[in-house]
Structure formats: C-alpha cells, structure tokens
Amino acid sequence: MTAFSIYLHIPFCTRLCPYCHFYKVPEVPDWKVYLDAVIGELDAMVNPAGGSVTTLYVGGGTPTLMPPEFYGSLLAALDDRLGLTQLAEATIETDGGIAGDKLEGYTRAGFDRVSVGVKSFDSRMREILGAGQLTDPDPVATARSAGFSSVSLDLVYGFEGQGMDDLITDLMRAVLLDPDHVSLYALEEAETGRPREGEPDLAAAMFRESARTLLAAGYHQYEITNFARSGHESLHNTVYWEDGDFIGLGPSAHSAVTADGTRVRWMNRPDISAYLGDPESCREELSREIGPDRAKEALILALRMTKGVHRPTFALRYGCDPLELLKPHLAELTELGLIRYSAGRVRLTTRGMLLSNEVFVRILGDR
Ligand code: SF4
Known part of the structure; x- marks a missing residue:
C-alpha cells in the first residue's frame, strides 16, 4: 500500500x-x-x-x-x-x-x-x-x-x-x-x-x-x-469511486485495500462497547474480490462519476474490457437511454443517473 x-x-x-x-x-x-x-x-x-x-x-x-x-x-x-x-x-x-x-x-x-x-x-x-x-x-x-x-x-x-x-x-x-x-x-x-x-x-x-x-x-x-x-x-x-485504497477507523467503518490483484474489504462491527474494549475484535472481513468480480465492482463505482470509464485505461488496469463486462446488458441499457458509449468512454446518461441503482444491480447480477 x-x-x-x-x-x-x-x-x-x-x-x-x-x-x-x-x-x-x-x-x-x-x-x-x-x-x-x-x-x-x-x-x-x-x-x-x-x-x-x-x-x-x-x-x-x-x-x-x-x-x-x-x-x-x-x-x-x-x-x-x-x-x-x-x-x-x-x-x-x-x-x-x-x-x-x-x-x-x-x-x-x-x-x-x-x-x-x-x-x-x-x-x-x-x-x-x-x-x-x-x-x-x-x-x-x-x-x-x-x-x-x-x-x-x-x-x-x-x-x-x-x-x-x-x-x-x-x-x-x-x-x-x-x-x-x-x-x-x-x-x-x-x-x-x-x-x-x-x-x-x-x-x-x-x-x-x-x-x-x-x-x-x-x-x-x-x-x-x-x-x-x-x-x-x-x-x-x-478515492472511493476510483477504487483506491482506504482504511476506516471506528465502529461501523469500512475499509478496502488491494494487494496482488485481490481487493480485500472489511468492516468494524458497529458496537461501541466492544470497540472501546478491543478495537481489533470488531474487525470482520466482508469479501475478497479478484478478476471479473473485482472489475465489475470497480466499474459500477467509476460509472458514478460523470467523466465515466475510459475504456483503454480500465482495460489496462483490470485486464478486461469494460464493454465486455457490460455486454449482456449493453444493448438494453443503451436502448433504454441509461448508458452511452462515445469517444472511448462509457457513461451513465442523466436518466441512467436517476436509475443508477437499477443499472448497477443489473451489471452485478450475473456474477
Ligand atoms: S442521528 Fe446523528 S449522524 Fe444521524 S443525521 Fe442525526 S445528527 Fe447526523
């Protein structure tokens, strides 16, 4: 790190x-x-x-x-x-x-x-x-x-x-x-x-x-x-939207760190008494993501930003093409006016931002 x-x-x-x-x-x-x-x-x-x-x-x-x-x-x-x-x-x-x-x-x-x-x-x-x-x-x-x-x-x-x-x-x-x-x-x-x-x-x-x-x-x-x-x-x-590393301190705080291509997420149990007694005892691992799963999580976070996802940069960083990750839904999401691909970037449209949770659920759905 x-x-x-x-x-x-x-x-x-x-x-x-x-x-x-x-x-x-x-x-x-x-x-x-x-x-x-x-x-x-x-x-x-x-x-x-x-x-x-x-x-x-x-x-x-x-x-x-x-x-x-x-x-x-x-x-x-x-x-x-x-x-x-x-x-x-x-x-x-x-x-x-x-x-x-x-x-x-x-x-x-x-x-x-x-x-x-x-x-x-x-x-x-x-x-x-x-x-x-x-x-x-x-x-x-x-x-x-x-x-x-x-x-x-x-x-x-x-x-x-x-x-x-x-x-x-x-x-x-x-x-x-x-x-x-x-x-x-x-x-x-x-x-x-x-x-x-x-x-x-x-x-x-x-x-x-x-x-x-x-x-x-x-x-x-x-x-x-x-x-x-x-x-x-x-x-x-x-840093959150660009899939950077962060450490959360205090009860209920979340953390995510990437090492050797694996994204490890953990959180602190929301329990102030336990935290004051022994903060380490509150730590609970949530997930370890690698490969396409990790890339999909990164994709939906990056899509929150209006600049969208730059296809070559994403492919270089995660080893997979963002359009391939979107493929099962790309035609439908484009037809519904929720996603747009142009000039090497894929972005949510204004309508896509309004319905972002539905877009993200669909993208994550086939993990
Ligand atoms: S309960 Fe506390 S944290 Fe929540 S909105 Fe009210 S003041 Fe803010």
Whole structure:
C-alpha cells in the first residue's frame, strides 16, 4: 500500500434523527478514551514501514462532539506513524451550528475542508426531517472565517411533505451562500418510517431540477449526487469511486485495500462497547474480490462519476474490457437511454443517473 485514505467514524450523537442510517449512540465518552481506542486500532492495522495518507475524512455521528484537542492528537499520531506530508485534504463534518472559535480549533488541528450537513434551511422541512433548528443562517461564512479553504453543503430531497418549490428555495439559499461544493441526498426511508419517501416521479423531477439549478449557478456535476466549483471536488470520495485504497477507523467503518490483484474489504462491527474494549475484535472481513468480480465492482463505482470509464485505461488496469463486462446488458441499457458509449468512454446518461441503482444491480447480477 503506497498511498491510501483514512476515514474515521465518530459514532456519537446527542440527538438521534429518525431517518438516519449511520451507526451512532447517544452516550459520548471522554474524548481521551475514544482517542486511545482509535490509536490502538491504527497501531494494530498500519504497517509502520509503508504507505502515506493522502486524504482524511471524519464523519459520523457528530464529529464536532470531539474537541479540537482530540483531532490535534489524532493528526499528531498519524504524522508520527505514517507521515502526513502527502495529505492533500482533511475534511470534518459539522451540522452547521458550531461556533466560529471551535471551528477555528479544527482548522488549527489540520482540517482544511468542512462538510456541513444543512439538510434544509427551512424550519418546516427540518421539522419533518427531525433535524432541529439551524442555529447559524450562514454556515459557509462562519466556516470561511474559521479558516476552511473548501466548504461543502449537504441538502436532502425527496421526502413526503417537501414540494418542488421547497427544494428550489433551499437550493437558491445554498447558492447564495456560495459554497464550494454541494451534495444532494435523496431521502432513504429508515425502519422508523419517518419521514416517508416522497413520490418517486417528483423525486426524479427534483433531481433534474437541482442539477439544472446548480449547473446554472456555475457548479459542475462530477458525480451522481455531487456538484463542485472547479478544484473543489472531494478528493476523499473520489478515492472511493476510483477504487483506491482506504482504511476506516471506528465502529461501523469500512475499509478496502488491494494487494496482488485481490481487493480485500472489511468492516468494524458497529458496537461501541466492544470497540472501546478491543478495537481489533470488531474487525470482520466482508469479501475478497479478484478478476471479473473485482472489475465489475470497480466499474459500477467509476460509472458514478460523470467523466465515466475510459475504456483503454480500465482495460489496462483490470485486464478486461469494460464493454465486455457490460455486454449482456449493453444493448438494453443503451436502448433504454441509461448508458452511452462515445469517444472511448462509457457513461451513465442523466436518466441512467436517476436509475443508477437499477443499472448497477443489473451489471452485478450475473456474477
Ligand atoms: S443525521 Fe447526523 S445528527 Fe442525526 S442521528 Fe444521524 S449522524 Fe446523528
């Protein structure tokens, strides 16, 4: 492993949102206790002789429940063990309600990018989502004055009670704050059934309208749900889509590393008590992929990006032609207007992005 990314999961939340699929618990331990566990996991996993960290992403849960000192110590530990000279991006997630001086502590600790989970600016929409009040009306300005050089906003769409006008108003409010990056998430109904997913046709129209609005405002769509100003694409998430190596730390975090042509995936069991007791005991291998299986996984990840898959480059890297992998479905997917092949690249069309899960299930189906 020469270069890899690190994801750290902070599984603590003081409020449990009804629609949330991420692993989280309501009790927050002393930050030093969690730090010891994370560093213990790192020490057990990382070969001190090799590899450099290129991106760091801290998500949750609620990463801002850990103080800046936690991250200062974490980055020092990473620097000690691996060296951070190649670190090109360090992102922390916030919920948009964090005071400027605490945010400054995070930039001093080493973060340069913040992903703000706004969800919606509208108090009625936030109530439907169970997201509480948005205390800072301009989290982009607050993050910039705290020293972040790249600010991303997350918005949620496609839930019952949200109309097209509500979403457009949210998008316009987001654009007026001038973030560097916008992510759009379609609500996926949780087991609680609250809030409910909206009408699929309306959600599809919302997706198209959102893309139109953001493109008109000067953002470019580089992945199905992600839009950026040039130079502000998420480097960390691009590692996932480009089938790079990443190590996940913390309960529920996933990892994937390729060695000698085999892609090994594992995850940490989502169990905070077990993790604090012995992080290594939580590790569970998920799969080992080789040959066409590995290539198909890589293909569907790469198809998420609007630049698509460059046929010769893919063939060189994986030893198989992407059009051959798609062959059983290529004619049908092309006829349905879901996939397009031109100038040596295969890409999802706009309709294909809307129905991407169906496309991917079909591609993976004949493994
Ligand atoms: S949405 Fe965020 S704050 Fe709400 S429960 Fe999930 S991780 Fe916690």
